[in-house]
Amino acid sequence: MADFIRNPVVALPDSNPEAHFSEEELVFTPEEKAKIVDYVAQYPTPDGAVMWVLWLAQEKFGFLPPEVMRLVATELSLPYAQVYGVATFYTQFFKEKKGTFVLDVCTCFSCQFCGGYDTLAYLEEKLGVKRGHTTPCGRYTLQEAECLGACGSAPMMQVSNGPYAYNLTPEKIDALLAAMEAGKPLPFVSVTLPQDEDEMGGNRRTDAEAVEHYVVPPQAKRTQ
Amino acid sequence: MTKAGDWQSYRRVLLPPVKDLHHLDVYRAQGGYEALRTVLNDWKPEEVTAEVKRSGLRGRGGAGFPTGLKWSFMPPVKPDVPRYLCCNADESEPGTFKDRQLMEYNPHLLFEGILIAGYAMSLKACYLYVRGEFSSWITLLQNELSKVYDAKLAGSNILGTDYSMDIIMHKGAGAYICGEETSLMESLEGKRAYPRIKPPFPAQSGIWGYPTTINNVETLACAPIIIDRGGDWFAGVGAKKHPGPVLYGISGHVNRPGVYEYPTGMLITDLLEIAGGMRDNKKLKALVPGGASVPVLRADMIDGVTMDVESLHEAGSMMGTAGMLFLDEDTDMVAFLRRVARFYHHESCGQCTPCREGTGWMENLITRIDDGEGNLRDLDLLLDLCDQMEGRTVCALADAAAWPVRNTIKRFRGDFERRCRPSAWAVNT
Incomplete structure (x- = not known):
């Protein structure tokens, strides 16, 4: 028999993956189940709630190995293949274990020419890992992201699918990493519109935790 | 006088200068949700659509399709068939960041717009x-939305009338393709977001097969303004064939990037001046007027060009999302195109072969040129590849990938030729 038949080139999703979670861990709590019921009620069929439930599962388990996808499928009474298909389609659903903090550095073209790759290179050096990898201590995963929709505040990054950090400089990155080390939650930053600065003298939100302004973007040294 | 008229004295309407406008009570104190009350009490649904038609509002999500016309495509109401609206807030076009700011600073304008659109088309719910x-x-939106529900402005029997409509939040998970309307519907249905073949158009068969309309955030946010100030007022703002206020997202090598609200039909040179001019007094080299997928313009092509569908079409580009990227004279256009091609390669959903394979080949070829190992013939091969991709796929992602490649090579051919090894073979173009 040809070698590739015995040893499939592609790892199939069902080929007995090593489970990351035990049977006891693989349950939703009653509160989570109530949430799932709410999600399902918002759609004509349970299918619509798949993405919400996958988000819920990812928050709970940190990532989505096959057994978690199976749990989601059972919970929604959907075929495993459909949940697997959805989970593998979207980049924000993590299929393998990531660090505690996932740093998504935007390098799409506005950021590319305003220092996105410099930010990425600085983080690579600082954390000692290449893009796409996790530090050996398991704290940080460094990733190159496609446009995150904050082009006016380049270079920027997103931390663990949550808050955005804008107008990054080496000093700002150091401060951010120090805050993460100290376990402080990163604030939601509100970016002031230039016209608001002129007409209202600053940010329009008085309840904003942190405020940032649009600034002159830096000169990019690297573009890849 | 430009098409934008007296833009220096323009007063903002999408993001009016009011502190804490994102709070429901502040928004209502400014006359918010009054347009909705007027519409629910005194207007017939078809009158709303007629008013939006009169305003000349065009979609702000990229394609620029007339909104009133889109709304009128919805089939006649049948009692047992639910009808849906999808609000497209999957803003992932590179260079575009306006919807996020609108959702942060004026979410209730969006909610009111959704409810007005829902009434105009007699819809059951909006996703x-x-x-x-x-x-x-x-x-943030969920917090404000729960307040809207508490104030009986959404849900059942809105403002005491017999009209009911729900607004339901759906969270995507990072796929550019979901910005395409049919793909967004597939994603909502809990499937892989593969675009559908049109026809049937969403108005005939949308989410779960029911009639559906899909509009961009900024488009829906214009609806309360049209009701409040009248379609004729709206039609008088900015360029005649593409009227209304627009959020220009200016990024790149300018002194003051950011989101600016001005009428359509602004001169590009005026907008550059508003954004503080080029950084370090450099010269402008290239401009992307509306997100990654629109053709790039050379600096010598923007004289007298205004930001509206007509003028940009004449100049050889498109309005897109009005996310403008200014690039200075030091910009390496080969590296630029390499990153654009990489983006489309990453974001191609993989359904159609010309796009799935074509975007990959584009990236490989441009990477080879960027690494200094390309041949002149590769440029011809790239243009040929564009021909093979355009119009041969289910959705427009392949076209969106091919346009910037074709036009960047055409308009900055010198930059590319200098990076290629000379060729002993004849080169066609």
């Missing part, structure tokens, strides 16, 4: 599809 990266803004 607000926000991209997964905007999780902070989803929380």
